[in-house]
Amino acid sequence: MILTKLSKPYISTVKFGINKVNIPEEHVVFNAKNNQLKVSVKGQGFSLLQYYLKKPLINIDFTKNITKMDSFYVWNSSLGYSDIISQFDKDIEVLNINPDTLKFRYDVNVIKKIPVVLNEQVKFSQGYDLIEHYQLMPDSIKIIGPESLIEEIASIETDTLFLKDIKNNIAINLPLRMPEVADEIKFSSNSILVSAEVGKFTEGSLKVPIQIKNVPANIKIKYFPKKVNVSFYTSLQNFNTVKIEDFMVECDFSEVSEKQHYLIPKIVKKPENVRNVKMGQELIEYIITE
Missing domain, CATH: 2.170.120 (RNA Polymerase Alpha Subunit; Chain A, domain 2)
Incomplete structure (x- = not known):
């Protein structure tokens, strides 16, 4: 039928x-x-x-x-x-x-380059961390579309990178989060490659000399301690390259108030391959000798 x-x-x-x-x-x-x-x-x-x-x-x-x-x-x-x-x-x-008639509204396209922003929730295994920053390929994309739609798009985010217990290098393709107006815009890419070198990390510490600046020429001071313990966190492969001279700790005498009898040390120089740098001394005592 x-x-x-x-x-x-x-x-x-x-x-x-x-x-x-x-x-x-x-x-x-x-x-x-x-x-x-x-x-x-x-x-x-x-x-x-x-x-x-x-x-x-x-x-x-x-x-x-x-x-x-x-x-x-x-x-x-x-x-x-x-x-x-x-x-x-x-x-x-x-x-x-x-x-019998269809009308299609159009606009003139413009090209804009916007950075890619990584969303990540990565947890490393104990004692492991990133050797350097995440590498994004590409780290920016071109968008083509009407100015009225793309003028307020300042960046584009990735989907969230969820990883845990990481101790090996990372290399993952990650989609981009397309805006609501994606149907009206052309994107040079809809995903990126996220990569990173992961390595074993350890803590270290060094005794760094304290330097005093801006002491008036008509006075002399004595201060204690002369050195301060600086701790840091770095990869095993970089540990032996970290030297005392890579750090600089300063106290600025011009910042001392009239009744203040201590100096405040600040780390003003540190190597790029260390992180979580801390001092074991918050105050430096001093006396004026003449």
Whole structure:
């Protein structure tokens, strides 16, 4: 019975979504929710069944049979009728197309380069850490779209990198979080490669001499201690390269108030390959000798 019905000819009106093709690169065309074509067709039930199994699409070619106005592309069925017909099987007859005109708002594209921001929640195994910072490839991407949409996009974030108990090097492809207007914007990439060198870390400490600056020429002072213990955290591979002269601890005498009898030490120089640098002394006592 069903096969018999599907073999009979029918007239049906089908709603087609619009698939925009060959849009000029310098323009972006906005999606309009009401842009669709109602096409009345005649054919056997078997031929028409395909249009009801999934939402059908009609291609609109922006390089032919379309008119460009101030801020719109205008498609007219009288110009584009033959293109529409060519997209149907020969055994399907197109009877009517409604509406006879479609308008597509467009804007001029601009190019903008924005940095990629890594979201990460990475927990390392005890005694392990990053040797250096995460490397992002690429660390920025180009976006192409209408200025009105991309002017407020200052950066793009990644999906969150969730890792735990890490003791080996990292190399993972990570998707980017596309903004809500992603359908209207072109992105040079939709993912990045996150890599990092991971190594064993250890703590170290050194006795660093204290330097006093801005002592007036007419006075002399004595201070204690002369050196301060500086602790740090660094990778095993860098541990033996860390030297006392890589650090500098200073006290500024000009910052001492009238009734203050101590100096405040500050670390003003440290090597790049250490972190969590701390001093074991918060105050340096001093006396004026003359």
